[in-house]
Amino acid sequence: MKFRCNNLLVTGGSGFIGSNFIEYIFKKYKNINIYNLDNLTYAGDVNNTLMFKDNKNYKFIKGSICDTELIHDIFNQHKIDGVINFAAESHVDNSIVNPNIFIETNVKGVLELMKVACRFWMDKNFNYKNEFLNSRFHQISTDEIYGSINFGSFKENHQYRPNSPYSASKASADMLVRSFNITYGLNTSISVSSNNFGKNQNNEKFIPKIIECIRSKSEIPVYGDGKNVRDWVFVNDNCRAIDLIFNNGKSGEQYNVGANNEITNLDLIKIISEIMSLDFKIGFVEDRRGHDLRYSLDTTKIKSKLNWYPINDFRTSLEKYINNLIDHEGI
Numbered sequence: 001m002k003f004r005c006n007n008l009l010v011t012g013g014s015g016f017i018g019s020n021f022i023e024y025i026f027k028k029y030k031n032i033n034i035y036n037l038d039n040l041t042y043a044g045d046v047n048n049t050l051m052f053k054d055n056k057n058y059k060f061i062k063g064s065i066c067d068t069e070l071i072h073d074i075f076n077q078h079k080i081d082g083v084i085n086f087a088a089e090s091h092v093d094n095s096i097v098n099p100n101i102f103i104e105t106n107v108k109g110v111l112e113l114m115k116v117a118c119r120f121w122m123d124k125n126f127n128y129k130n131e132f133l134n135s136r137f138h139q140i141s142t143d144e145i146y147g148s149i150n151f152g153s154f155k156e157n158h159q160y161r162p163n164s165p166y167s168a169s170k171a172s173a174d175m176l177v178r179s180f181n182i183t184y185g186l187n188t189s190i191s192v193s194s195n196n197f198g199k200n201q202n203n204e205k206f207i208p209k210i211i212e213c214i215r216s217k218s219e220i221p222v223y224g225d226g227k228n229v230r231d232w233v234f235v236n237d238n239c240r241a242i243d244l245i246f247n248n249g250k251s252g253e254q255y256n257v258g259a260n261n262e263i264t265n266l267d268l269i270k271i272i273s274e275i276m277s278l279d280f281k282i283g284f285v286e287d288r289r290g291h292d293l294r295y296s297l298d299t300t301k302i303k304s305k306l307n308w309y310p311i312n313d314f315r316t317s318l319e320k321y322i323n324n325l326i327d328h329e330g331i
C-alpha cells in the first residue's frame with residue numbers, strides 16, 4: 001500500500017496511541033516525513049518517542065493544536081500534505097472536574113487544524129490545489145461518542161449520544177469534521193475505536209492502574225459494582241486500522257475499530273492478576289457520574305470495505321505487554 005502523503009503532521013504523537021502509530025509508520029514505510037506537534041501535557045512523554053526520535057524523517061515540534069499561527073507556520077515550512085489528529089485531553093474523570101480544557105483542545109483545536117488545512121490545500125473557492133489533491137485530514141475518535149448500549153452494537157450511522165464532557169467534546173469534533181467535509185469539501189476520514197491497550201499508556205488509565213496496584217499490593221479503585229463492559233483493542237491493531245483508513249478509506253466516512261473483546265472491569269482485573277500470578281484487592285468507589293455501562297462497536301464496515309481484522313489475540317497481547325513491563329520497568 002502506498003502512503004497517501006509525503007509530509008504528515010501527526011498531533012499528540014508523544015502520547016499513547018500517537019507514539020505507537022509513528023513507530024508503526026516508520027517501520028512500514030520509507031521516505032515519509034513525520035512532524036509531531038505535541039504540547040506535552042501531563043499525558044505526553046518524550047520517552048514515548050525514543051524508538052524513532054533519531055529517525056532523520058522525524059521532527060518534534062512543541063506546541064498546541066489551538067495555536068493557529070504555529071500550525072500555519074508548520075504547514076508552510078514543511079509543506080504538510082496530510083494530518084492525523086491524535087491530540088486530545090483523553091481522561092473522562094478529568095473532563096468531569098474541568099470540562100473547559102476538553103472543549104478548548106478537543107473541539108477548538110480540531111477546528112483550527114482544519115481551517116489551516118483548508119487554507120493551505122485549497123484555493124479561495126475551496127478547490128484543491130494540484131499538489132494537494134491527495135491530502136486528507138484524519139480525526140481519531142472514540143466509541144464513547146455513541147453512548148452506552150445494553151444489547152447489540154453501534155454501527156457508524158447510529159445517533160451520537162455522548163454522556164460525559166469528554167465524549168461530548170469528541171462527538172462535537174466529529175460533527176465539525178463532517179461539516180468541513182460537506183461545506184468546504186475537505187477530504188476527511190474518522191476512526192472510532194474502542195479502548196486501546198499496549199505500551200506507552202499513561203498510568204491514570206485503567207489497565208496500567210490495575211497493574212500498578214497489583215504490583216504494589218494496594219487496592220484497585222473500581223467504580224460502582226465493576227460490571228461496566230468495555231471492548232479492548234491492542235494498540236497495534238488500531239494503528240493498522242488508522243493506516244488503512246487514512247490511505248484507503250472513503251472521504252467523508254467514519255469507520256468503527258474494535259476487537260470484540262468485551263469484558264467487565266472485574267473480569268479484566270482477574271485476568272491481569274492471573275497473568276501476573278499475584279493476588280489483587282479491590283476498593284469499590286462511588287460510581288463515576290454519567291458512567292456508561294457498556295460500549296460495543298459493530299465493525300462490519302471496516303472488515304468488509306477495507307479488509308481490516310484485529311490480528312492480535314487479547315490474552316496473548318495483554319500477556320506480552322505485561323511481561324514486557326516486568327522485564328523493562330521491573331514491575
Ligand SMILES: NC(=O)c1ccc[n+]([C@@H]2O[C@H](COP(=O)([O-])OP(=O)(O)OC[C@H]3O[C@@H](n4cnc5c(N)ncnc54)[C@H](O)[C@@H]3O)[C@@H](O)[C@H]2O)c1
Binds near residue numbers: 014
Ligand atoms: N486510549 C484509548 O483507549 C482511546 C480510545 C479511543 C479513542 N482515543 C482517542 O485517541 C487519541 C489519542 O489517545 P491517547 O490515549 O493516546 O491519549 P493520550 O492522553 O495518551 O495522549 C494525548 C497526547 O496529546 C497531547 N496533547 C494534549 N493536548 C494537546 C494540544 N492542545 N496540542 C497538542 N498536543 C496536545 C498530549 O501531550 C499527549 O501527548 C485521542 O484523541 C483519544 O480521544 C483513545
